[in-house]
Amino acid sequence: MKTESHFAFFDEGSKKEIRRAILKAVAIPGYQVPFASREMPIARGWGTGGLQITLSIIGKTDVLKVIDQGADESVNAVSIKKLVNSTTGVKLVERTQDASIIQSRHRIPEVPLTEDQILVLQVPQPEPLRKVEAREYITKILHSEDDYSGAWLMLFEQIMKYGKTSTGADHPVYVNNRYVMAPSPIPRFDNPKMHQSDALILLGAGREKKIYAVPPYTDVKSLAFDDYPFSVESFAGKHCHLCGATEVFMDELIDTETSETIYQCNDTSYCMDRLNENEEAEVKGNYV
Amino acid sequence: MGYVAVKGGTKAIDASIKRLKYERLKDNEMLEVRTILSSMRGMVDRVMSESSLYSPFLAALAIKQAEGNMEEAVFLMRAHRSTLPRLYYSQIAESESMLVERRISASFKDIPGGQLLGASRDYTHRLLDFDLLFESVVENQRWIEEYKKDFERIETADDLAYFPKVVDYLRDEGLFKKYEPDNTPPADVTKKSLQFPSSRSARLQVLTRGQTGTVTSLGYASLRGYGQVHPTVGELRVGSIPIYVEHPNEVEKDEADNFYIGEIKITEVESFVPVTVKNESNEDELEFEIGYGVCYGQNETKAIAMSILDQCLEHPDSNFPTHDEEFVLLHVDSVESTGFISHLKLPHYVTFQSILDSIRQVKKEVQQDEN
Numbered sequence A: 001m002k003t004e005s006h007f008a009f010f011d012e013g014s015k016k017e018i019r020r021a022i023l024k025a026v027a028i029p030g031y032q033v034p035f036a037s038r039e040m041p042i043a044r045g046w047g048t049g050g051l052q053i054t055l056s057i058i059g060k061t062d063v064l065k066v067i068d069q070g071a072d073e074s075v076n077a078v079s080i081k082k083l084v085n086s087t088t089g090v091k092l093v094e095r096t097q098d099a100s101i102i103q104s105r106h107r108i109p110e111v112p113l114t115e116d117q118i119l120v121l122q123v124p125q126p127e128p129l130r131k132v133e134a135r136e137y138i139t140k141i142l143h144s145e146d147d148y149s150g151a152w153l154m155l156f157e158q159i160m161k162y163g164k165t166s167t168g169a170d171h172p173v174y175v176n177n178r179y180v181m182a183p184s185p186i187p188r189f190d191n192p193k194m195h196q197s198d199a200l201i202l203l204g205a206g207r208e209k210k211i212y213a214v215p216p217y218t219d220v221k222s223l224a225f226d227d228y229p230f231s232v233e234s235f236a237g238k239h240c241h242l243c244g245a246t247e248v249f250m251d252e253l254i255d256t257e258t259s260e261t262i263y264q265c266n267d268t269s270y271c272m273d274r275l276n277e278n279e280e281a282e283v284k285g286n287y288v
Numbered sequence B: 001m002g003y004v005a006v007k008g009g010t011k012a013i014d015a016s017i018k019r020l021k022y023e024r025l026k027d028n029e030m031l032e033v034r035t036i037l038s039s040m041r042g043m044v045d046r047v048m049s050e051s052s053l054y055s056p057f058l059a060a061l062a063i064k065q066a067e068g069n070m071e072e073a074v075f076l077m078r079a080h081r082s083t084l085p086r087l088y089y090s091q092i093a094e095s096e097s098m099l100v101e102r103r104i105s106a107s108f109k110d111i112p113g114g115q116l117l118g119a120s121r122d123y124t125h126r127l128l129d130f131d132l133l134f135e136s137v138v139e140n141q142r143w144i145e146e147y148k149k150d151f152e153r154i155e156t157a158d159d160l161a162y163f164p165k166v167v168d169y170l171r172d173e174g175l176f177k178k179y180e181p182d183n184t185p186p187a188d189v190t191k192k193s194l195q196f197p198s199s200r201s202a203r204l205q206v207l208t209r210g211q212t213g214t215v216t217s218l219g220y221a222s223l224r225g226y227g228q229v230h231p232t233v234g235e236l237r238v239g240s241i242p243i244y245v246e247h248p249n250e251v252e253k254d255e256a257d258n259f260y261i262g263e264i265k266i267t268e269v270e271s272f273v274p275v276t277v278k279n280e281s282n283e284d285e286l287e288f289e290i291g292y293g294v295c296y297g298q299n300e301t302k303a304i305a306m307s308i309l310d311q312c313l314e315h316p317d318s319n320f321p322t323h324d325e326e327f328v329l330l331h332v333d334s335v336e337s338t339g340f341i342s343h344l345k346l347p348h349y350v351t352f353q354s355i356l357d358s359i360r361q362v363k364k365e366v367q368q369d370e371n
Helices: A012-027 A048-057 A075-088 A136-144 A149-162 A188-194 A268-286 B009-025 B033-039 B041-051 B056-065 B070-081 B130-134 B137-152 B166-172 B200-209 B212-224 B300-314 B325-329 B334-345 B349-370
Strands: A063-068 A101-105 A118-122 A173-175 A179-181 A200-205 A210-214 A220-222 A250-254 A261-265 B099-104 B232-245 B259-278 B284-296
Touching (some): A012 A048, A048 A075, A048 A101, A048 A118, A063 A075, A063 A268, A149 B349, A261 A268, B033 B041, B033 B056, B041 B070, B056 B070, B166 B259, B200 B284, B200 B325, B232 B300, B259 B300, B284 B300
Parallel strands (some): A063 A101
Antiparallel strands (some): A173 A179, A200 A210
């Protein structure tokens, strides 16, 4: 009764099916392609959409990086990596530049991605209009009729109530001037990285059974009004207490000794890279 | 340096998984899969039903691995299901061909073929049986022998007896509409994701895979007041039906060439629901419709609740959420609901930082406005 699992967990039929959905998604940027999402050995809502994409596109020579909220060592990232590694044996890395496939939850790495890389984002709620319309049947019609008044109204109401738009992560974007898309709950800070990206971006929602994509060099515009422009999270005047980086997305921490608020790069591999570089420079400096 | 809760993930996971194993083993007691298989029928049936994978053996293994945690056992089965290639679809199985173990009707005192209680907990008194604390294999065997002696006095029929459907009796009387069997191939929601408006076959498939508690609750809500369906259980039957597949390569299709691949035990419910319809002269008339419920194993409450929800979803014009197919169908799945609820345990500090920033900016603005 004991069975070995197939390469990349799925049977080949399932992989083909998912790849067909991915191809369609790439052909229609920002359009949510329904697919028969499989149950995975990790829980729905824990990155099964991204995982299904990764497993269906991964080959033996691929190099994989998985991050969760910016961190390579986050428990769920580790769990996903372990699963992919145990069913494929592919190499796992932490350095963004070394990976060919990067699966991420809620962040786009700080290091710009290249044409040779694919970014796979995990999506909890693929429907940008769900907050204004609960029914899938209706939102599908709204997309097909290019009717995004609901999304605009949502922003308008925030301005009326709070004096400015108050979206957190998952600020909706226009893709290729056609579909309004949920960029997944990446911070607003990461939205501009999707615009004209060198890398292919694939987004997978396992529980909601949707796959969508931003192909390389596609226009991605965050929804905003002319007089209320889109703004990203501000870390002005802040720097990473480890590597000194500025103008990156940072985690806010409380120093346990001084009880002061300190900041630290959210992208752990970026921070590590900078620390290594600093150290190298220092070592070199000492021996000149 | 500050403490970051998500560092050291690899080590933490390894330690956590070890601890989990320790919890299962620490009392030096071992539950055999065959023990689960033969003594936890209710749970095995439920796991098979919610995972939509008919395999009592694998269900028992999943229960052992999950230490009896239902959602976890279903989850294991579903994940296993994803690794299995789907080779064939079975032939249409008619529930008239069921080898009935239990069959009751609440609509009639006596039904053609008779009521058959079978094995049921319905009329047991729910008193804790402390005798079970001192159960012995020898005594159990003696009991079984005694019980089987009763069989000797019963004459075996020469032919297999199939029970007619209660509804056929009412159809003959003209109280139910007669429909031609609709044998269009059913939707398979595991191969193509559910689209709305959905077909009835897709709805039934989602409901039968639904979490027992959720299906029961929604059925109950509809019955109690948040719905417009008031059913009578026309017929509830439990038993085994044979499953056949067609020869995959044979060009000429002949039913006699079909392969018997085994039998599955199911619970099937047909609820009778009175509905108002307009007749030819545009007058209101009462008519009956059927709510259909079916699921793997003996899962009677779930099957009845499913029959209510099936009927609810046939009438989407009502304003109650139990009549809204998206509300019902997108929320009854165990793996989906438990998965998404439990994902809240994952770190959310990027998203939280993002909304924190938004709120701070708004507050700043408000303060500036006030000054």
